[in-house]
Amino acid sequence: MPQTNLPVCVIGAGPAGLATARALRAKGLAYRQFDAGQKVGGIWDIERDGSPMYDSAHFISSKTMSGFAAFPMPDHYPDYPSNAQIQSYIEDFASTNDLASAIAFETKITDIEKLDGGTWRVTTDRGETTEFLGVVCATGTQWHPKLPDLQGQFDGEIIHSNTYRSTETFKGRRVLIIGAGNSGCDIACDAAANADAAFISMRRGYHFIPKHVFGKPADLFDHEGPNLPLWLGRPILTLLLRMYVGDVTRLGLPKPDHKLFESHPILNSQILHYLQHGDIAAKVDVDHLDASEVVFKDGSRETVDLIVCATGYSQRQSFARDYFEYRGDRPNMHLQIFNRAHRNLFGISHIETNSGAFKMFDQMAFLIANYLRDQIDGAQSAGRMDAMITGPAPDLSGGIKFVASDRHQGYVDSDTFKRHLDKVSKSLGWRTLSQEDLFAPRPQMGMAAE
Structure with missing residues (x-):
């Protein structure tokens, strides 16, 4: 590890960046943190330019x-908090842990460069250039929208879902939503309740999971239930869902082309409600555009004046040059944390999973902090971590055969991933977060530049 007196650069002050800052501080590592927004929160700051909220x-x-x-x-929060409540919670987390005062806001990282000595030169849009011991990219996954290649000519308006904010957008219009991820289905529900006509186009069928099962949030119900093997648990839950949801093909939705869990399920009951009441109609994939109409692959047509593309995001980091290896549009790292070619360059938010991410960010952040600490101290565990990074990738699927799509390139089963991170930490003698870390003193070099 070169020049150990230098701080670590943390890029981003959303949930992943804040988890990283807390972990670095707990391990006594100096850092500087940068964020292009005006406050903490990342995508949860709905007032921030480019936020998909x-x-x-x-x-x-x-x-x-x-x-x-x-x-x-x-x-007092509801089972599923609103975006405003999540933003408030993130701000409280930053305040309680005294993290915000160490962040240079309204500062965008424009370039990082690996120097001959192994350190990093980081450049901001303010023209500031600083040398760092390492770089942690906690920039999130939903800033660079991907639009589909729609053939033909369209007289109406086409937007990506990341620019959608309010139901006012839909009033008096005929709206088509392309894409059926959780955001796409949420936005489709807004269109169903507010547009003159609403349609949702899906390339494939999905499994729909209600947000509550027997009165409990679905993820809590799953967590508190018996820990069944996949071969037994999946058919039982599939049967439960068939009882709860029924046959979705009668609503015009395509039959899922995969087993439950093999693609990210749709946690949304409202979209089924609107389909059942005719407030929105399901359509197959788009074939082409024809002036004021959209032509679908089954030959049907609909007159539409607004198309909303909920078609995902690219996770490519333009400021990082070619220092990351990509699989599709997603960084390909060991455990989606460790860069295989550069031992002091990390990613922490470039992961897709089937559960909440905040606690996962904590685990990932502490792996980074422990690894950097041991590199600086010359501990043998750092070398053992090196061997893991260059060794074979572990199977983090939990036995699930995920569908072959770009989104699932970095997908992991949450429980399997968490257990593996715990196993790695224990094998290297690394501890994870403890209560006293909430108020660990911040190293002086962690202060943001004035």
């Missing part, structure tokens, strides 16, 4: 199963 957005995972380690969400 919209007025009706709520947390997909429940408050009970979410939140940072040693910092639960408030008891």
